[in-house]
Structures are given as structure tokens and as C-alpha cells.
Amino acid sequence: MGSEMTIPPHEIMRLTLGNDRERLFSDDSLWLCLTCETCSARCPKDVDPARVIDALRELAAAEGSGRAPRAIHAFHESFLDQIRTTGRLSEVGLIMQYKLRSGALLQDVAVAPAMVRRGKLPLRPQRIAGVEEVRRLMAACERERRLLAAAGRPHAGAGNASGPAPTTEVTGAGEESR
Numbered sequence: 188m189g190s191e192m193t194i195p196p197h198e199i200m201r202l203t204l205g206n207d208r209e210r211l212f213s214d215d216s217l218w219l220c221l222t223c224e225t226c227s228a229r230c231p232k233d234v235d236p237a238r239v240i241d242a243l244r245e246l247a248a249a250e251g252s253g254r255a256p257r258a259i260h261a262f263h264e265s266f267l268d269q270i271r272t273t274g275r276l277s278e279v280g281l282i283m284q285y286k287l288r289s290g291a292l293l294q295d296v297a298v299a300p301a302m303v304r305r306g307k308l309p310l311r312p313q314r315i316a317g318v319e320e321v322r323r324l325m326a327a328c329e330r331e332r333r334l335l336a337a338a339g340r341p342h343a344g345a346g347n348a349s350g351p352a353p354t355t356e357v358t359g360a361g362e363e364s365r
């Protein structure tokens with residue numbers, strides 16, 4: 188996927204240190220990262236670009252859904268909704284929500300019956316025992332986002348309304364703590 192990224196990881200780090208939001212957020216490279224962590228594992232300076240890119244995506248999403256390609260934003264929000272609802276990923280729920288959000292209603296519909304027959308798409312979502320704790324964590328992130336937004340400070344999870352998010356600001360991404 189790296190070959191598809193017009194801004195490679197080391198350049199993303201340089202732009203982040205320069206707080207060049209416009210360049211970072213106007214390009215699809217952030218959204219093409221697969222979080223394979225190869226760049227983080229190989230970084231000679233022990234920087235963690237994959238983690239920084241993850242935080243940048245949350246920041247970009249916080250600036251509005253238009254920052255991310257529609258399909259990717261739809262998947263992102265649908266994934267988090269599933270985690271909030273059941274504490275784990277329900278494939279059917281994810282697909283349904285993704286299709287509604289992305290508008291790709293008929294995409295891959297032909298493969299669905301075969302997947303159901305093979306048990307790849309369990310129709311009944313399974314809820315984990317600790318789903319309430321997951322929801323509390325997500326709600327806490329949302330409260331923090333609102334507090335920071337009210338104080339005029341951006342938050343990596345802002346706009347996410349749900350996600351456990353890193354708290355890196357663009358200007359501080361190179362020195363984030365975990």
C-alpha cells in the first residue's frame with residue numbers, strides 16, 4: 188500500500204513536525220495506511236509513524252467527514268458503532284451500516300448468499316460480557332473531546348464521538364505519550 192501513498196511515512200512525520208495540516212489532510216495518504224507498522228518497526232529513530240498516522244486520521248476526521256474519503260469514513264464510523272453496540276465486530280451489522288453510510292448498497296451483494304451458507308456471516312450479533320465497560324470508555328473519550336473542544340483545544344478523538352483515541356495534537360505528534 189505504501190506505493191499508493193503519495194506522501195510516504197517519513198514525509199508525513201516531517202509535515203507533522205511542521206504542523207502542515209493542509210498538506211496532510213488534503214491528501215489520501217493518511218487513509219491508505221494499513222497500520223501494518225512496518226515503518227514503526229524499521230524506524231532508525233524509534234519513532235512510531237503508524238501511531239502518529241492513526242492520531243492524524245482522528246484529527247482529520249474531527250475537522251469534518253469531508254476530510255476522509257466517503258467510503259473510508261463510512262467504514263470507520265460503522266466499525267466504531269459495532270464496537271459500541273456489541274463490544275466486538277458483527278460482520279453483518281458492519282456491512283449494513285457501511286452500505287447505508289457509503290451508498291454502496293449493491294457492492295459485493297452477489298457474494299453474500301455463499302458467505303451466509305458457509306457460516307462466514309453470522310446473522311445474530313454476539314455481545315461480549317463487558318460491553319458496558321466498552322461503552323463507558325467510549326463515553327469518557329467523548330466527554331474529553333467535548334471538554335477540550337470547549338476549551339478551544341483540538342483532540343485526536345474529536346468528532347469521533349466514540350472512539351478511544353490518542354490525544355496527540357499535530358504539533359505534538361512527534362512526542363506523543365501512550
Ligand code: SF4
Binds near residue numbers: 188196220222237
Ligand atoms: S504502518 Fe507505515 S509502512 Fe505500514 S502502511 Fe502505514 S505508513 Fe505504510
